[in-house]
Amino acid sequence: MSGDGLKKGDEQFPEPAHLDDAARAAQKRRNLWLGLALLGFVFLVGLTTFVRLSGSEDNQANFYYNMNQTGQEEAPALPPGMSPDQAAPPANLSTEPVGPDATADEEETPEQ
Amino acid sequence: MTDAPATPQKRYGTAGDYVQLLKPRIMMLVVFTAVAGLIAATGVTGQSMNPVMAAIAVLAVALGSGAAGAINMWYDSDIDLVMTRTSTRPIPSGAVPREEAIAMGMIMSGVSVLLMWLASNWLAAGLLAFSIFYYGVIYTMWLKRSTPQNIVIGGGAGAFPPVIGWAAVTGNTPLDAWILFAITFFWTPPHFWALSLLAHSEYEKAGVPMLPVTHGAKATRLQMLIYTVVLAAVSMMPLVTGLGGWIYGVVTGVLNLAFLYFAVRVWRSHAGDSGAPGADQKLARSMFLFSILYLFIVFAALIVEHAAGLHFPVGGL
Numbered sequence: 001m002s003g004d005g006l007k008k009g010d011e012q013f014p015e016p017a018h019l020d021d022a023a024r025a026a027q028k029r030r031n032l033w034l035g036l037a038l039l040g041f042v043f044l045v046g047l048t049t050f051v052r053l054s055g056s057e058d059n060q061a062n063f064y065y066n067m068n069q070t071g072q073e074e075a076p077a078l079p080p081g082m083s084p085d086q087a088a089p090p091a092n093l094s095t096e097p098v099g100p101d102a103t104a105d106e107e108e109t110p111e112q
Numbered sequence: 113m114t115d116a117p118a119t120p121q122k123r124y125g126t127a128g129d130y131v132q133l134l135k136p137r138i139m140m141l142v143v144f145t146a147v148a149g150l151i152a153a154t155g156v157t158g159q160s161m162n163p164v165m166a167a168i169a170v171l172a173v174a175l176g177s178g179a180a181g182a183i184n185m186w187y188d189s190d191i192d193l194v195m196t197r198t199s200t201r202p203i204p205s206g207a208v209p210r211e212e213a214i215a216m217g218m219i220m221s222g223v224s225v226l227l228m229w230l231a232s233n234w235l236a237a238g239l240l241a242f243s244i245f246y247y248g249v250i251y252t253m254w255l256k257r258s259t260p261q262n263i264v265i266g267g268g269a270g271a272f273p274p275v276i277g278w279a280a281v282t283g284n285t286p287l288d289a290w291i292l293f294a295i296t297f298f299w300t301p302p303h304f305w306a307l308s309l310l311a312h313s314e315y316e317k318a319g320v321p322m323l324p325v326t327h328g329a330k331a332t333r334l335q336m337l338i339y340t341v342v343l344a345a346v347s348m349m350p351l352v353t354g355l356g357g358w359i360y361g362v363v364t365g366v367l368n369l370a371f372l373y374f375a376v377r378v379w380r381s382h383a384g385d386s387g388a389p390g391a392d393q394k395l396a397r398s399m400f401l402f403s404i405l406y407l408f409i410v411f412a413a414l415i416v417e418h419a420a421g422l423h424f425p426v427g428g429l
Binding site: 022023025026029030033041044045047048049051052 | 124125126127130162164165168171223226227230231
């Protein structure tokens with residue numbers, strides 16, 4: 001302000017607009033409608049997100065994940081000429097899940 | 113005591129004024145044709161859309177239509193003030209400031225496209241964005257004031273909704289979707305020129321180069337007949353592709369005969385000429401009203417066939 005040649009305390013602020021009753025009522029109505037419109041928009045965005053996420057659980061929308069019905073990733077396509085039997089793991093190889101949980105179960109059994 | 117000149121009382125916009133800004137009558141037609149595209153796509157392809165998402169997609173089309181209407185009213189407020197028919201619109205009547213109208217149009221455009229994208233896919237959202245741009249910029253700001261073909265080319269904007277509805281369901285736009293586009297596209301000139309025959313002096317006053325203003329009423333009546341003949345042919349194309357079945361064929365066939373009857377009678381009349389008999393003017397008005405009914409019933413026939421399981425194809429490519 002001082003750079004513009006005004007001393008401290010000389011700042012001129014514009015007079016606030018004085019609205020008559022009708023203008024104030026109209027402004028209130030507009031604000032109400034704007035608020036409702038914003039609320040509606042937020043609701044719709046939330047609704048689309050909810051529907052898409054619900055759909056992705058059933059593998060309907062594939063919004064965030066590309067999963068099959070069991071929740072596991074789709075197996076890649078077999079090379080040409082290979083049958084599903086040939087692609088299957090050997091019979092002596094366990095198909096039980098292997099991981100920290102499985103190990104924990106096995107360790108708990110002898111203690112009981 | 114002399115009466116003081118009446119000073120217009122300052123008017124504040126009501127919710128109704130803001131609704132008027134969105135051109136609700138056009139919005140109804142736009143929404144209806146979009147729903148028809150959506151339902152026809154489901155019927156033809158077997159692909160379906162979550163009902164909630166479909167409802168939001170339709171709402172997005174309605175908002176997009178309203179946004180385009182607000183942009184149109186913002187830009188055309190100067191000529192709306194000159195024409196009697198449009199002088200009571202919210203901006204020329206002083207109910208809604210121009211800045212508010214354009215702000216509303218721009219915000220609603222963004223919201224509608226975003227909602228469409230969230231509810232369906234980027235193709236439908238892109239088509240919606242383009243149709244708003246087509247109406248708000250290409251038609252309103254460029255074509256309307258520069259060429260007598262404004263209605264013909266600009267009609268493309270109003271023809272997009274069924275394609276958008278189709279794209280929302282399937283994510284693509286096959287030939288059937290573009291046939292629905294073509295029906296609305298070729299319907300627009302005879303529909304709008306019937307109205308402009310009645311109001312050509314208003315358009316002349318506002319400096320808008322509508323066909324009756326630049327080429328006269330006789331040339332306009334001939335063009336209306338030509339476009340009606342083309343429309344009759346195009347509207348039968350769904351029978352060839354299998355999009356429309358027996359019900360659609362019979363209903364649209366009868367409607368085409370009636371539309372052609374109106375077009376021939378208007379062509380032979382003096383509607384739009386200076387000093388034309390009232391009966392001729394009334395005929396042009398009847399054709400205008402009938403054309404609205406025509407589009408509603410044609411698309412309703414498609415909806416009934418595909419939504420109620422009454423689709424019995426005549427042919428099919």
